[in-house]
Amino acid sequence: MIAKVAVENTAFSFDDAFDYAIPEKLSKDVRPGVRVLVPFGRGSKKRRGVVFALREKSKDAVKLKNIAAVLDPSPLLNNEMLRLAVFMKDEYFCTLYEAVKAMLPTGLGLNIVTSYIVNPDVTDDMLTSLSPDERSVFSFLSDKSVYVRGDRLLKELGFKQDFPIAEKMADKGFLIRNIDSVRRIGDATVKMVKLSEFYSALREPPKFTAKQKQVVKFITDTGSASVKEVCYFTGVTTAVITTLERKGILEFFDNEVFRRPKFLHGANKEDIVLTSEQSAAFKDLCGRFQSDKAETSLLFGVTGSGKTKVYMRLIDEVLKTGKGCIVMVPEISLTPQLLSLFYNRYGENVAVFHSALSMGERLDEWKRVKNGDAKIALGTRSAVFAPFDDLGLVIMDEEQEGTYKSEMSPRYHAKDVAAFRVGCHNGLLLLASATPSLTSYAAAKSGIYSLNVLKNRYGNAVLPEVITTEMKYGADPTKIKNLSDELSQSLKETLDNKKQAILLLNRRGYNTFAACESCGKVMTCPNCSISLTYHSKNGRLMCHYCGYSEPFTNVCRECGEKSVVFSGTGTQRLEEELHDSFPKARVLRLDADTTTSRYSFENSLKKFTNGEYDIMLGTQMVAKGLDFPNVTLVGIISIAQQLY
Numbered sequence: 001m002i003a004k005v006a007v008e009n010t011a012f013s014f015d016d017a018f019d020y021a022i023p024e025k026l027s028k029d030v031r032p033g034v035r036v037l038v039p040f041g042r043g044s045k046k047r048r049g050v051v052f053a054l055r056e057k058s059k060d061a062v063k064l065k066n067i068a069a070v071l072d073p074s075p076l077l078n079n080e081m082l083r084l085a086v087f088m089k090d091e092y093f094c095t096l097y098e099a100v101k102a103m104l105p106t107g108l109g110l111n112i113v114t115s116y117i118v119n120p121d122v123t124d125d126m127l128t129s130l131s132p133d134e135r136s137v138f139s140f141l142s143d144k145s146v147y148v149r150g151d152r153l154l155k156e157l158g159f160k161q162d163f164p165i166a167e168k169m170a171d172k173g174f175l176i177r178n179i180d181s182v183r184r185i186g187d188a189t190v191k192m193v194k195l196s197e198f199y200s201a202l203r204e205p206p207k208f209t210a211k212q213k214q215v216v217k218f219i220t221d222t223g224s225a226s227v228k229e230v231c232y233f234t235g236v237t238t239a240v241i242t243t244l245e246r247k248g249i250l251e252f253f254d255n256e257v258f259r260r261p262k263f264l265h266g267a268n269k270e271d272i273v274l275t276s277e278q279s280a281a282f283k284d285l286c287g288r289f290q291s292d293k294a295e296t297s298l299l300f301g302v303t304g305s306g307k308t309k310v311y312m313r314l315i316d317e318v319l320k321t322g323k324g325c326i327v328m329v330p331e332i333s334l335t336p337q338l339l340s341l342f343y344n345r346y347g348e349n350v351a352v353f354h355s356a357l358s359m360g361e362r363l364d365e366w367k368r369v370k371n372g373d374a375k376i377a378l379g380t381r382s383a384v385f386a387p388f389d390d391l392g393l394v395i396m397d398e399e400q401e402g403t404y405k406s407e408m409s410p411r412y413h414a415k416d417v418a419a420f421r422v423g424c425h426n427g428l429l430l431l432a433s434a435t436p437s438l439t440s441y442a443a444a445k446s447g448i449y450s451l452n453v454l455k456n457r458y459g460n461a462v463l464p465e466v467i468t469t470e471m472k473y474g475a476d477p478t479k480i481k482n483l484s485d486e487l488s489q490s491l492k493e494t495l496d497n498k499k500q501a502i503l504l505l506n507r508r509g510y511n512t513f514a515a516c517e518s519c520g521k522v523m524t525c526p527n528c529s530i531s532l533t534y535h536s537k538n539g540r541l542m543c544h545y546c547g548y549s550e551p552f553t554n555v556c557r558e559c560g561e562k563s564v565v566f567s568g569t570g571t572q573r574l575e576e577e578l579h580d581s582f583p584k585a586r587v588l589r590l591d592a593d594t595t596t597s598r599y600s601f602e603n604s605l606k607k608f609t610n611g612e613y614d615i616m617l618g619t620q621m622v623a624k625g626l627d628f629p630n631v632t633l634v635g636i637i638s639i640a641q642q643l644y
Contacts, residue, residue, distance in 0.1 A: 002058045003030050003067060005049040006085070006096035007040050015095040017052040021064040030054070030067060032082060033075025037068040037112060037179060043164070046112070050100050052082050069179040071110055077103065078389060080424045087420050094410035102410055103385040107363030110181040115147035116166050117176050126174070133159075134169055147178050189254040193241060194224040196251045211236045212244055219250065226255075272309050281452035282313050285430065288450060289318060289393065294423040298399075298444040299432040301454030304461055307432045308338075310454075311395050312345065314430070319349070319375055323392025323427070327378045328414060330401035332356050336602040337626060338397075342378055353379030353386060356601075381406065381414040384421070391425040394418040399431035399440060464634075482569045482577060487635045494633040495585055495614055501633040503578075503617045505571050508591040509533035512568030514541060514552070521558035536572050537593070544592075574637065575617055582615075590618030 004017035020038055022030050030036065032051050040047045046068060058064060077085075077100065085099035092099075118141045130138060136157055141148060150166050159165065170177040195216070199205075208216060214234040219225065225233075227241055244250040274282060281299060288295045301307045315325050329338060332354050342350045351365040351374035368374040370387040377386035381404050384394070396404065396415060404414040415431070422429045431440050431449070444451035457463065469484040482505075483491070494501045511534040514523040523532045525543035532541035534552060542549040554564040575589045588608055595601040601621070608616050609628060616622055 001027060001030075002055040002064065003036070003051050004053040004055065005036060005038055005051055005067070006100065007038060007047050007049040008097045009047060010040075010095050010097065012093055012095055015089070015097075017096060018049075019055075019058040019060060019064055021066045022054075023066050026067055026070055029070040029073075031075050032079065033077040035071040035076065035110070037071060037181075039065045039068060045164075046114075046167075048097075048110070048112075050077070050082075050097065052085075052096070069181070071112075071181040076108065076387075078387070080421070081385075081387070083424065084417065084420055088410050088412055088417070091416065092410045092412050098410050102382075102406075102412065103387075105359070105362040105366045107359040108183065108366075110183060113180045113182060114150040114166075115178045115180070116141060116150060116153060116170060117144065117147045117178075118142050119174055119176050122174055130169075130174070133165055134174070137165055137169060138174060141175065189256050191227045192224050192253050192255045193219060193227055193230060193245070193250050194253065195219055196248055198248045199250075206247070206249075209240075211240050212249075215240055215244060216249065224253075227252075272313055274309060274313065275306070275456070275458065277454055277456060278306055278310050278458075281454060282310050284450065284452055285310070285314050285428065286317055289314070289428040292426050294419075294426050294429075295450065296419060296422075296429040296431065296443075296448075297450040297452065298436055298440050299430060299452050299454070300436055300441070300444070301432070301434060302457060302463065303434045304457040304463075305434070305454035306458035307397075307434075307454065308341070309458070311430060311432060312342075314393065315346075315376065315395075318392040319346075321392060323375075323390045323425075324369070324386070324388030325376045325393045325395070326383055326386050326388070326391065326418070327376065327395045328381060328383050328397065328404070328418075329378075330380070330398045330403040331621065332380060332601070336605055339378055342376065346376055349374055350376045350378055351386070353377055353383035355380070355382070384414045384417045391421055392427045393430065394422055394427065395430045395432060397432050399433050400435055400437035468639075482574050482637055483635070488581075490633055491582070491615075491635065495582060497632070499632040500608070500611070500613070500628060500630045501615050501635065502622055502628075502631055503574070503615060503635045503637060504620070504623050505569070505574055505617065505637040506619050507533075507568065507570045507638070508544070508572070508593055508619055509542065509570035510536035510572040511566035512570050514564055514566055516556035516559060516561060517563040517565055518561040519556060519559040521556055523557070523564065533570060534566055535593070536576075569638070571617055571619060578615060578617065585615055586613045587615045587617055588613035590616060590622050592619070595621075 001022045003020045003022050005020050006015075006017050018038075018040075020036075030051060032053055034051050036049050036051055037046050038049050039045065040049075044065065048071070081103055085096050085103070088094060088099040088102075089096050118138060122138075127135070127138065137153065140153065140157060151161060153166060154161055154163055166175060167177075169175045205216075211234070215230060215236055218230060218234050227238060230236070230241060231238060241250065245252055285297060285299075288297055299307055299310065311327075315327075318325050327338075327342070339350070339352060351368050353362070353365060357365070365374070366387065369377055372389075377383045377388070396418065399415065406412050415429075418429050421427075433440075436444075440449065443449045467486065469486050491501055513531050514534055515521065523541055524530060525532055525546065525548050527548055528543055528545045530543065530545060532543055532548075532550075534540075535542050539552055540549045541552050554562050556562075556564055571589055571591050572593075575587055578585065578587050588604055590601065590604055595604070605626070607613060611630065
């Protein structure tokens with residue numbers, strides 16, 4: 001049998017699924033979708049690869065290299081995902097392995113450990129052909145009765161770590177090579193305890209102390225339990241359990257548990273009541289899902305029209321068929337509130353996918369979907385690769401957002417990947433937005449997509465009044481410098497009425513600009529050539545693109561004059577001015593500087609929802625579909641800046 005293997009670190013110009021011979025001892029383990037270790041290139045250096053297909057024989061007449069090792073006990077990718085990798089290679093000019101890496105969680109990454117031991121069949125006559133370096137390797141290993149790691153072997157003998165001497169000796173038969181793959185992120189387990197077979201076979205139970213009797217009775221009643229549970233419910237220490245294990249009465253075993261992300265729990269599950277307009281859209285979408293052919297539909301509804309209610313009812317129908325659902329949002333900031341809503345309705349049936357999760361959490365959420373423990377994948381664009389074997393529905397909320405396109409290789413667009421996947425499963429791709437992209441709207445109007453329109457807000461609510469104010473009329477110096485008179489007055493009234501407000505300023509830092517008054521030189525990043533932003537918390541000028549920073553000094557790097565001054569306002573400065581003008585108001589600032597710690601964003605949203613803050617000030621992360629019932633005022637500061 002021949003395996004077609006996509007190999008890592010190849011160039012696009014010659015990337016392909018290469019032919020490899022399958023050794024007899026690996027014939028049962030090599031299957032499409034598993035990762036393997038293969039020799040590649042002129043030096044036959046070991047590289048990781050993914051098996052894409054099996055063939056009876058190769059088209060090439062040349063002698064094929066053998067697969068060195070199989071790295072996975074079972075396939076990670078099904079046939080659909082392997083086809084998707086080929087699609088991505090053709091569409092986005094990436095290699096097959098790059099496409100596969102985008103589909104798998106980083107926690108599945110492997111460290112390859114190669115170990116060696118001498119071959120006992122080697123005779124003294126055979127040793128005469130060895131070079132001096134090879135003799136030193138053989139002599140070193142001859143004294144060892146166990147396998148020795150390759151890196152340790154080279155270090156002990158003073159060789160460079162990339163010296164392939166042991167590899168070559170193994171190829172010649174002088175050494176026996178063993179290859180192990182170790183996952184970078186292991187499974188989370190809990191130590192469990194159960195009665196042993198030895199104890200179950202006893203006709204007469206042995207004598208126990210009072211505490212030991214409690215433990216044995218508890219395990220007999222429950223069948224098995226964690227060590228922590230046994231201690232909690234019986235009141236004993238772990239020493240009692242360990243003693244019973246040594247006597248052969250109990251057995252320890254590990255049970256896998258899943259690392260779950262933190263949830264923001266909201267209201268309890270409520271029945272969704274649809275308006276006549278929503279019902280019409282729901283019925284149309286249900287019919288298209290049940291049509292047994294791939295379809296794409298645009299749900300075009302004004303802000304607050306209840307699009308979420310429509311597609312949650314649609315998800316209910318899809319789940320009845322046993323198929324999986326993917327729900328994507330453009331920003332991580334949208335995930336907590338939506339996750340809370342979904343978790344309260346669907347419970348453990350929801351898995352979460354986004355970059356803010358730890359590697360262990362991402363790995364376990366991926367496994368929950370693959371094992372069938374979760375039927376809804378909710379997250380940012382990476383959720384499009386959720387490993388459903390039977391996918392029925394993909395929803396893209398705010399489908400017009402540019403964040404659905406990856407900026408790193410492979411530079412895929414989640415909409416294209418979603419369309420491919422629903423095409424493989426004859427499912428439904430639902431694009432939802434209040435401001436759809438021109439491409440999607442044109443496709444809907446021309447009949448390529450189906451179109452459902454929600455013209456009215458849910459509950460007959462009216463759209464808010466939008467007022468645009470020119471800052472030049474706010475000349476009173478006693479007013480806040482960065483807010484117009486009208487917005488300042490509205491903010492005061494909002495606070496007096498015990499309501500909340502959201503202020504959007506899409507510039508973090510204290511001052512957004514630093515320049516020399518003498519020569520006009522702008523302080524720019526040496527790497528990106530964009531203006532540096534001043535941060536008052538650390539007194540540094542920082543680049544928000546590459547992370548470069550330097551301590552602030554008012555000495556111009558161009559002319560040497562002490563005449564560098566600031567201009568422009570960021571969230572730090574506006575927060576300070578709000579505290580000065582409204583000292584009793586509780587201001588919450590949300591930007592990349594205040595949400596660096598884990599769950600800080602989610603916790604801040606929860607506090608604002610609970611009324612612990614009066615004003616939320618932030619960058620674009622506060623402008624993406626968040627829902628706060630007590631918010632009656634939203635202000636956008638320096639909106640002209642956001643046009644450039």
